[in-house]
Amino acid sequence: MITFTPTDEQQLIVETVRRYATERVRQVAHDADERRATPGEIIAKGWELGLLPSLIPDQYGGFGEEHSALTGALAAEELGYGDLAMALYLLTPNLLGIPVLHFGTDEQKQKWLPRLTDAAFVPATAALIEPRWDFDPHALHTTAEREDDGYVLNGHKAYVPLAADAQAMLVYAREGGTTQAFIVEQGSGGVTVLDREQHMGVRALPTYEVRLEDVRIPSADRLGGERGCDTDHLLNYSRVALASLAVGVARGAFEYARDYAKQRETFGRPIAQYQAIAFLLAEMAIEIDATRLLAWDAAWLLDQGKPATRNAVLAKQYADEAALFVADRAVQVLGGHGYIREHPVERWLRDCRGFSTFLGMAMV
Amino acid sequence: MIDFEVPEPIQRQMQLIGMLGEQVMRPIARYYDDHEGERPWDYINMIWQTVREQGGRTLALPTSDEDRASNGPKRPSFQNLMLVHSVEALSWGDAGLYLSTPGGGLGGAAVEAIGTADQKVRFLKRFREGEPKWAAMAMTEAQAGSDTAAIRTTARLSEDGREWIINGEKIFVTGGLMSAKESPGFVVVWATLDSSAGRAGMKPFVVESGTPGMTIAKLEHKHGIRASDTAALVFQDCRIPYENLLGSAEVIRNDGSAAGRKGFKGAMKTFDATRPSVAASALGITRASLEFTAGYLKQRGVQVRYGVPLHQQTALERDLLQMEAQHRAAWLLVLKAAAKMDAGEENTLEASMCKVKAGAVANFVAQKAVELLGPEGYSCKLLVEKWMRDARINDIYEGTGQINRLIVARRLLGYSSRELR
Numbered sequence: 001m002i003t004f005t006p007t008d009e010q011q012l013i014v015e016t017v018r019r020y021a022t023e024r025v026r027q028v029a030h031d032a033d034e035r036r037a038t039p040g041e042i043i044a045k046g047w048e049l050g051l052l053p054s055l056i057p058d059q060y061g062g063f064g065e066e067h068s069a070l071t072g073a074l075a076a077e078e079l080g081y082g083d084l085a086m087a088l089y090l091l092t093p094n095l096l097g098i099p100v101l102h103f104g105t106d107e108q109k110q111k112w113l114p115r116l117t118d119a120a121f122v123p124a125t126a127a128l129i130e131p132r133w134d135f136d137p138h139a140l141h142t143t144a145e146r147e148d149d150g151y152v153l154n155g156h157k158a159y160v161p162l163a164a165d166a167q168a169m170l171v172y173a174r175e176g177g178t179t180q181a182f183i184v185e186q187g188s189g190g191v192t193v194l195d196r197e198q199h200m201g202v203r204a205l206p207t208y209e210v211r212l213e214d215v216r217i218p219s220a221d222r223l224g225g226e227r228g229c230d231t232d233h234l235l236n237y238s239r240v241a242l243a244s245l246a247v248g249v250a251r252g253a254f255e256y257a258r259d260y261a262k263q264r265e266t267f268g269r270p271i272a273q274y275q276a277i278a279f280l281l282a283e284m285a286i287e288i289d290a291t292r293l294l295a296w297d298a299a300w301l302l303d304q305g306k307p308a309t310r311n312a313v314l315a316k317q318y319a320d321e322a323a324l325f326v327a328d329r330a331v332q333v334l335g336g337h338g339y340i341r342e343h344p345v346e347r348w349l350r351d352c353r354g355f356s357t358f359l360g361m362a363m364v
Numbered sequence: 365m366i367d368f369e370v371p372e373p374i375q376r377q378m379q380l381i382g383m384l385g386e387q388v389m390r391p392i393a394r395y396y397d398d399h400e401g402e403r404p405w406d407y408i409n410m411i412w413q414t415v416r417e418q419g420g421r422t423l424a425l426p427t428s429d430e431d432r433a434s435n436g437p438k439r440p441s442f443q444n445l446m447l448v449h450s451v452e453a454l455s456w457g458d459a460g461l462y463l464s465t466p467g468g469g470l471g472g473a474a475v476e477a478i479g480t481a482d483q484k485v486r487f488l489k490r491f492r493e494g495e496p497k498w499a500a501m502a503m504t505e506a507q508a509g510s511d512t513a514a515i516r517t518t519a520r521l522s523e524d525g526r527e528w529i530i531n532g533e534k535i536f537v538t539g540g541l542m543s544a545k546e547s548p549g550f551v552v553v554w555a556t557l558d559s560s561a562g563r564a565g566m567k568p569f570v571v572e573s574g575t576p577g578m579t580i581a582k583l584e585h586k587h588g589i590r591a592s593d594t595a596a597l598v599f600q601d602c603r604i605p606y607e608n609l610l611g612s613a614e615v616i617r618n619d620g621s622a623a624g625r626k627g628f629k630g631a632m633k634t635f636d637a638t639r640p641s642v643a644a645s646a647l648g649i650t651r652a653s654l655e656f657t658a659g660y661l662k663q664r665g666v667q668v669r670y671g672v673p674l675h676q677q678t679a680l681e682r683d684l685l686q687m688e689a690q691h692r693a694a695w696l697l698v699l700k701a702a703a704k705m706d707a708g709e710e711n712t713l714e715a716s717m718c719k720v721k722a723g724a725v726a727n728f729v730a731q732k733a734v735e736l737l738g739p740e741g742y743s744c745k746l747l748v749e750k751w752m753r754d755a756r757i758n759d760i761y762e763g764t765g766q767i768n769r770l771i772v773a774r775r776l777l778g779y780s781s782r783e784l785r
Contacts, residue, residue: 001367001369001371001442002367002368002369002370002371002442002445002699002703003365003366003367003703003707004366004699004700004703004704005365005366006365006366007365007366010366070366133675134673134675135673136672136673136675136676137673138671138672232671235671258776258777261777262777272773272777272779272784273779273783273784273785275766275769275770275773275784275785278769278770278773278774278777278779278784279766279769279770279773281773281776281777282720282769282770282772282773282776283720283769285717285772285776286697286717286720286721286772289697289700289717290693290694290696290697290721291693293693293696293697293700294689294692294693294696296366296368297368297692297696300366300367300368301368309670309671310670310688311692313670313671313685314670314685314688314689314692315689317685317686317689318689318690318693356674
């Protein structure tokens with residue numbers, strides 16, 4: 001039956017995350033962007049929400065809720081509403097947790113899932129993106145070659161969040177004709193975490209280029225062991241996450257522009273009372289709702305175990321454009337003030353341009 | 365719970381209508397586009413059986429709130445969801461033919477939304493029996509389109525107080541010919557009781573087919589949806605029974621209070637219900653254009669791949685992906701507006717949001733389809749060029765894209781129609 005109302009439990013999660021995003025994250029978002037640093041205490045508070053531990057089975061020390069992309073999408077929207085950089089920061093451990101949950105062997109689950117239920121934030125990450133204009137997750141330049149009883153990884157990764165501190169990094173590499181994932185532990189020989197990257201947006205999120213030179217790992221660390229993993233399936237969780245984060249950022253931009261337009265006067269009237277502005281705001285709101293529904297649609301298919309790639313791709317692609325449109329128009333509504341860093345809309349524009357790049361940097 | 369599972373009965377209905385579209389509507393679509401004055405009786409007689417069996421309601425409005433309340437405790441209903449799916453599927457077959465479907469239509473929708481229980485029986489019973497009948501809604505006038513409050517058609521009481529006397533001219537009445545003249549249907553005419561009262565003075569009146577004083581002044585020649593007639597109606601001292609006024613005769617002046625806006629509320633309530641259907645019709649054309657174009661290209665070796673990075677996508681793929689995403693986005697907005705109505709919640713905002721989106725998307729997709737198929741798309745060999753013409757009306761009727769943006773903006777900003785004009 002077609003319905004659009006979250007369950008009571010989901011509603012509770014939404015409210016809790018929204019409170020965190022509004023009362024904590026938003027308060028520090030400007031400074032975090034300026035200083036290119038996320039305050040540790042914000043992440044500690046965010047980790048207390050228990051978003052990742054809640055979907056880890058109780059046998060591994062989690063709360064044993066069933067993993068739901070829909071619930072994740074709802075939470076991600078609120079986190080994005082808080083701040084995109086800090087949302088990506090907080091969700092980084094998912095990049096190891098969710099792939100292990102879905103495809104990990106018993107030993108891999110045994111080894112990693114309990115760690116991800118720690119009371120303190122656990123830096124764990126994944127490396128998918130490569131520093132090239134024609135980056136393609138289905139044709140990676142990072143390779144995994146079988147050797148003796150293990151694999152040798154070679155390649156160059158970029159946009160790896162928290163790489164400098166990560167206890168483990170899930171490295172995606174081309175093995176034969178497909179993309180497979182490999183768990184690389186901190187301190188493995190041949191892994192060099194390069195200087196922190198500088199980007200247009202999400203500046204409070206530390207990301208790094210990572211060089212892999214003859215990194216030798218045991219075959220037990222290939223995600224899913226002999227069976228491997230379905231990378232496309234994992235990318236769908238990323239697409240849903242990014243689309244929902246985009247909805248959150250766009251919602252923040254829309255609300256800011258709406259409130260500004262109601263209070264800013266020209267020619268003796270609030271600018272929101274002119275159709276030129278009012279129509280923009282209407283279109284922004286429509287695009288936000290449309291994007292949200294597309295993300296839910298894809299998430300629902302994932303939760304139902306139905307083929308979801310088409311809808312997830314459409315949702316992500318739509319979200320890339322819609323979020324950019326909304327943030328861009330928010331800057332326009334504020335006019336010259338929108339270009340000044342005292343107002344957050346320019347930051348949201350910088351953040352939103354990134355969605356077309358961020359594939360694999362968030363998962364729910 | 366958030367759920368996108370289409371209920372079984374709706375899936376079955378979609379299948380049936382899909383077959384009807386393929387076997388009955390598509391083969392005659394071109395003919396009635398070429399022969400604008402002819403009515404598609406082959407389709408009409410066939411669909412009338414279904415309309416009648418389903419209580420004349422399939423294509424009008426589902427049960428009103430009061431009916432549902434009197435049916436005992438609230439149970440989950442998906443009547444509006446059924447409606448938008450049906451309209452979408454029929455418009456996939458052919459939007460012009462869909463619009464010529466006999467039944468309550470917009471006139472019936474107004475009766476459903478505003479009429480008393482007695483009026484509903486009196487006016488709507490006919491759609492369950494006998495020969496095919498139509499009902500239309502007459503709102504627009506030459507000088508009053510989006511600005512409905514500017515209508516000049518008047519209604520005044522006869523001296524004995526038992527009849528209303530209507531005078532004025534209406535244009536762009538969808539199905540006006542069939543409703544006012546060619547079948548024993550009716551027209552819901554919006555007229556003012558007091559032109560100084562603006563919207564508060566506007567009331568809907570049911571004028572039975574063939575009532576003396578109501579005449580067809582003109583039949584329009586249109587860009588698309590030609591299988592459906594669009595008429596201009598003239599009312600000259602047209603007398604109708606007092607009981608044919610829908611709702612209350614009381615004129616409550618608009619003093620900015622909630623009560624002051626009540627007079628106009630009837631029309632708006634109708635639109636809340638019909639806008640998702642119009643959006644659904646737009647998206648039926650959209651799906652037809654999209655499916656045909658993708659299928660045509662696929663047969664010729666152009667296949668859409670999902671999840672391919674930008675640098676590997678062809679321009680055609682990129683267009684098709686965008687068309688698909690836009691279509692899905694608009695359809696989900698329609699479903700949300702319909703589901704809200706089924707839940708008995710107010711859906712003015714959602715109804716206008718989905719109408720804005722669907723009106724824009726239908727045009728974008730149908731126009732793109734012609735472009736992508738090149739010389740073949742522009743040719744009358746295929747229906748694609750017709751779908752583009754049929755799609756164009758959807759951003760215009762039942763509230764233009766601009767009027768619906770205005771409604772959305774007022775809701776979002778908390779502005780009255782005076783504050784945001």
